[in-house]
Amino acid sequence: MPECKMRAQLLAVSRFVDLETARRVSALWYALSRVAHHDDYALAPTATELRDWHREATHLCAALMPSTETP
Template identity: 55%
Template sequence: MNRRGRPARAKFTPRPSVAQRLEAAENLLDGSVSDAGGVWSRAVAWILRLALEQAVDQLWAQVAPELMRCPMRAQLLALRVYAGPETAGQVGALWAALSRAAHHLDYEMAPSVTDLRRWRDQTAELARALELAPLAHQPFG
């Protein structure tokens, strides 16, 4: 409570960067974080998905800010125009794989370390490609 008896406002904390999210995923993969229990593999998938979504958001902030408010599936469709069909297809496939891996289903195995490391590398590669997309391309049409 503040001095007027109202609930105190939460202080603004900037969200982690894509690089910080990738580092957090790497720490989980390396075993540096030991208190994640049995959910660490799904936590890595969530962190990677957040990093990928943030890389897409950063592209939209530069070229089409209004797209940041759209659902991710719509953003993935629009991505073909700004990043090209190949990059957009790779982002869409990775986002779908991370989404499946992040959601726990009792009858599915958790993602393997090999899959998680591959997805981590793909996330980093696609984040770099999206960062360069506004410089390399005018909207595809």
């Protein structure tokens, strides 16, 4: 999947995780993409938004990492 465009990856993520996690991944990607493509007339993100995005990214990374536990 790394060679696929991000849009395709976002569509495919629901095949590997539950729909709620896939929705959260897409929502976070959209928010970060919107901020990264900053418009001169748009407001900068607040400290709270940055903290929330960081927290969400941390949770989603943990949810998307394969389990390393052995039974």
